[in-house]
Each structure stands twice: as structure tokens, then as C-alpha cells.
Amino acid sequence: MSMSDLFKEATARTEADVPYSRPGTPGGVRIQHIGFIGLGAMGYIMARNLAVNREARPPHSPPVLVWNRTASKAEKLAKEVGESKIRVAQDIEQIARDCDIIITNLSNDQVVKEVYEKLAAELQSSTHNKILVETSTIYPTLAGELDALFSSLPNVNLITSPVFGNPAVADKAQLLIVMSGDYRSKKEIAYLLVPAVGRKVFDLGGNIEKAPTFKLIGNSMILGTLEVLAESFTLAEKSGIGSSLVLDLVKDILPAPTTVAYADKMVHDKFDGSVGFAIDGGIKDASHIRRLTAEHNSPMPNIDVAHQHMITARAIHTAQKAAGKQEYETLDWSGIVAGTRVAAGLDAFDSRKHLNVVRVEKEED
Structure with a gap:
């Protein structure tokens, strides 16, 4: 050409x-x-x-x-x-x-x-x-x-x-x-x-109000995806499958670049908000989305849960900063996974500390 x-x-x-x-x-x-x-x-x-x-x-x-x-x-x-x-x-x-x-x-x-x-x-x-x-x-x-x-x-x-x-x-x-x-x-x-x-x-x-509305609808899809990923990776850790294998599955069945990028951050604990989207912004956007759903009588329960998990993640990160033990100065909103991890009894930000449950098949007599 x-x-x-x-x-x-x-x-x-x-x-x-x-x-x-x-x-x-x-x-x-x-x-x-x-x-x-x-x-x-x-x-x-x-x-x-x-x-x-x-x-x-x-x-x-x-x-x-x-x-x-x-x-x-x-x-x-x-x-x-x-x-x-x-x-x-x-x-x-x-x-x-x-x-x-x-x-x-x-x-x-x-x-x-x-x-x-x-x-x-x-x-x-x-x-x-x-x-x-x-x-x-x-x-x-x-x-x-x-x-x-x-x-x-x-x-x-x-x-x-x-x-x-x-x-x-x-x-x-x-x-x-x-x-x-x-x-x-x-x-x-x-x-x-x-x-x-x-x-x-x-x-x-x-x-002039339509573009901001459209942006919140789009962000609801991204945030909802983050919540589903966080829950799935946490279950994978608890069930002994491990999140790395689930990441491979994400790449095959949900190959959107944004989805894969956030999935990779969760699996490899890459929660640096200075090169991503700070969790404060995610919480702000989730609050806007929830307000919009209330005004239009259009429930989004997935966003309600995601909002709470981000608050949990931020609270843990804030406590770590107060103790001088945080890894990142600013937490990325992919840190939402910390909310699902601690609810399941896992470490919030360090997946190396997870004690995976390995399923053993029972032998027949």
C-alpha cells in the first residue's frame, strides 16, 4: 500500500x-x-x-x-x-x-x-x-x-x-x-x-447533562466488571484453583483490553494509583452512579456492593499509611479486590500470604 x-x-x-x-x-x-x-x-x-x-x-x-x-x-x-x-x-x-x-x-x-x-x-x-x-x-x-x-x-x-x-x-x-x-x-x-x-x-x-450521564453509565459497567473479577479471583484463591489460572480464562473469554489490564493488576497486586485511577475517584463515581440510579428508580445492586468494597479497601490502606506500612502512596481502584479478600479471610493487598485450600479427591475403598 x-x-x-x-x-x-x-x-x-x-x-x-x-x-x-x-x-x-x-x-x-x-x-x-x-x-x-x-x-x-x-x-x-x-x-x-x-x-x-x-x-x-x-x-x-x-x-x-x-x-x-x-x-x-x-x-x-x-x-x-x-x-x-x-x-x-x-x-x-x-x-x-x-x-x-x-x-x-x-x-x-x-x-x-x-x-x-x-x-x-x-x-x-x-x-x-x-x-x-x-x-x-x-x-x-x-x-x-x-x-x-x-x-x-x-x-x-x-x-x-x-x-x-x-x-x-x-x-x-x-x-x-x-x-x-x-x-x-x-x-x-x-x-x-x-x-x-x-x-x-x-x-x-x-x-449538556447527557454526556455526564453517559459517562456514569459507562463507568458503572467498568466498576461492575471490577467487582465481578474481584469476587471470582477471591473464590479462586479460597477454592485452591488460584487466581493465575482464572486470569488465563479471563484473557480467553473476556478479552477486552481494559478488563484484562484490571484483572492482571488484581492477580499481581499492582495497586499503584499514581499510574492508574485512584480509588477516591472510584468511590466518588460509585456515589454518583448510586445517586443516579435512585433518581431514576433503576437499581444497580452490583454497584452498591462495589462501593462498599472500595470503602473497605480504602479504610485498610488508610490504616496502613498511618502505620507507615503501605506499599503505594495512592491506591488504585483495582484495589477493590481487598474488600472481597478480607471478607473471605484473606490478606487485603498481598496475595503471597494467601493459604490456598487444595481440594483432595477422596479415594474409593
């Missing part, structure tokens, strides 16, 4: 994964100033990928302006990719003033609300067009509250755009991107984020 054919194939695949026609650019390529707020495990990688992707940042584009509550993370990113591609903002207000597109990726609903209140206050007098892109996992009604903050500002559009994928997926720019809100803004941001940050966009329409 020739290089031109490869290019056509890649272009066709990208176009199919973005549910909008490519935005027009009268008078040439529009140079936009991008701002990014929140450089956690996911935000750091997303901002980096935006900064280094040529399609997202045409020649002569200004550096991506970043801000993080812990300034050292922003400084680290600027050093990693160079100040020609990343520049550190003095504060959130500077990003509001200087940037045309402002992307946020934040830890929880309260932080999201605080950041957007600061943005809204700074943008009250703005006469320039701004697009705000909220990529965190938030409760749907918060999206409506954020939208109301900017309803009186005709030059500001907010879209919700949560993403699916862990840091390893983000590193490969393979995130799944969900969008809801203003059509023209979604169209513009879709081509900014794909393929720089993600590989596909799900369009949830104009209701």
Missing part, C-alpha cells in the same frame, strides 16, 4: 470517528490559544498530547497555557515538552483572559464548581468568543449549574466532554470522548481532540 493510500485510510477512519464535518477555515487556518486547567494523572497527559500534536496546534500557534493547583506539575510539563509548546499560567484568571478554548480535567465536583465560578467571574466583561470544555466525571445536574453560570454571556459556550480510558490509554491518544452541548462548539472541539487526545467521539446531543 502506498503512502498516499495509507494517508487516505487514516483520514477516512478519523472522519468516521468524528460525527461532524470538518469546520471551515475561511482565510486560512485559525490560530487558537488553548488553555488547560488540571494536570492530574489524566489531565497531564491530555495537555501534553495537545501541546505536541501538529494537527491540534498548527505552525506558529501559541503555547498551550496550563494551570494546576500544585504548580510543580505544570512546571514539570513545561520542562518535558519545552516552553515553545507549554507555558505555565499565573492563575486561572489568566487562562480565562488569554485563551480561546479552555479545557478542564479536575478531581471532583466541588473543585469543578470552584474553578468554573472563577472563570465565570473573569469572563463577565469578555467580548471574545470562548469555548469551555469540561472533561471531568461530574454529576449531570452540576453540568446544568455550570451552564447557567455562562447563560448571560453570549460569547461563551460550555460543552461537557468526559473521556473513557486510563492514563495508559491516554498516553496513546486512544481515549473515547463523549460530548454534549452547543453543536458548533462540539464540532470545533471534536477536531481538536481527535486524534490528538482520543480516537472517537460519541455525540449525545444538545442537552
Whole structure:
């Protein structure tokens, strides 16, 4: 296959994964100033990928302006990719003033609300067009509250755009991107984020609360899978089968990359949340899912159990930290298996301490 054919194939695949026609650019390529707020495990990688992707940042584009509550993370990113591609903002207000597109990726609903209140206050007098892109996992009604903050500002559009994928997926720019809100803004941001940050966009329409709802439904499937895996591996340990054999079975009958990756973490006690998804975030998401199920009278008992098992795991990890005996500073949400292990009388985080029950067949006389 020739290089031109490869290019056509890649272009066709990208176009199919973005549910909008490519935005027009009268008078040439529009140079936009991008701002990014929140450089956690996911935000750091997303901002980096935006900064280094040529399609997202045409020649002569200004550096991506970043801000993080812990300034050292922003400084680290600027050093990693160079100040020609990343520049550190003095504060959130500077990003509001200087940037045309402002992307946020934040830890929880309260932080999201605080950041957007600061943005809204700074943008009250703005006469320039701004697009705000909220990529965190938030409760749907918060999206409506954020939208109301900017309803009186005709030059500001907010879209919700949560993403699916862990840091390893983000590193490969393979995130799944969900969008809801203003059509023209979604169209513009879709081509900014794909393929720089993600590989596909799900369009949830104009209701800004739909994308956060979709994200919680997706996370319920992931969390439910984690709970089933945790229970199965624990039973395998107690019955003398061993979790390694069950991991092989998972690879054969449930070969989804995310499922296999989390299964491998559980079996090999790889619970480092600094390179995964911190269990605090998992508990927050589970709380949101449970609230959503209550509002819609749609029970998810599996999520109720998973929520309790994550709390158990966090409680054990917190006690270990207090005693200075923890292996990881931050616990990954695959540590949910600790909840099922201790309920079955096993060690929470060290499977080497498990005393497997070996079944012996009774010989006939």
C-alpha cells in the first residue's frame, strides 16, 4: 500500500470517528490559544498530547497555557515538552483572559464548581468568543449549574466532554470522548481532540447533562466488571484453583483490553494509583452512579456492593499509611479486590500470604 493510500485510510477512519464535518477555515487556518486547567494523572497527559500534536496546534500557534493547583506539575510539563509548546499560567484568571478554548480535567465536583465560578467571574466583561470544555466525571445536574453560570454571556459556550480510558490509554491518544452541548462548539472541539487526545467521539446531543450521564453509565459497567473479577479471583484463591489460572480464562473469554489490564493488576497486586485511577475517584463515581440510579428508580445492586468494597479497601490502606506500612502512596481502584479478600479471610493487598485450600479427591475403598 502506498503512502498516499495509507494517508487516505487514516483520514477516512478519523472522519468516521468524528460525527461532524470538518469546520471551515475561511482565510486560512485559525490560530487558537488553548488553555488547560488540571494536570492530574489524566489531565497531564491530555495537555501534553495537545501541546505536541501538529494537527491540534498548527505552525506558529501559541503555547498551550496550563494551570494546576500544585504548580510543580505544570512546571514539570513545561520542562518535558519545552516552553515553545507549554507555558505555565499565573492563575486561572489568566487562562480565562488569554485563551480561546479552555479545557478542564479536575478531581471532583466541588473543585469543578470552584474553578468554573472563577472563570465565570473573569469572563463577565469578555467580548471574545470562548469555548469551555469540561472533561471531568461530574454529576449531570452540576453540568446544568455550570451552564447557567455562562447563560448571560453570549460569547461563551460550555460543552461537557468526559473521556473513557486510563492514563495508559491516554498516553496513546486512544481515549473515547463523549460530548454534549452547543453543536458548533462540539464540532470545533471534536477536531481538536481527535486524534490528538482520543480516537472517537460519541455525540449525545444538545442537552449538556447527557454526556455526564453517559459517562456514569459507562463507568458503572467498568466498576461492575471490577467487582465481578474481584469476587471470582477471591473464590479462586479460597477454592485452591488460584487466581493465575482464572486470569488465563479471563484473557480467553473476556478479552477486552481494559478488563484484562484490571484483572492482571488484581492477580499481581499492582495497586499503584499514581499510574492508574485512584480509588477516591472510584468511590466518588460509585456515589454518583448510586445517586443516579435512585433518581431514576433503576437499581444497580452490583454497584452498591462495589462501593462498599472500595470503602473497605480504602479504610485498610488508610490504616496502613498511618502505620507507615503501605506499599503505594495512592491506591488504585483495582484495589477493590481487598474488600472481597478480607471478607473471605484473606490478606487485603498481598496475595503471597494467601493459604490456598487444595481440594483432595477422596479415594474409593
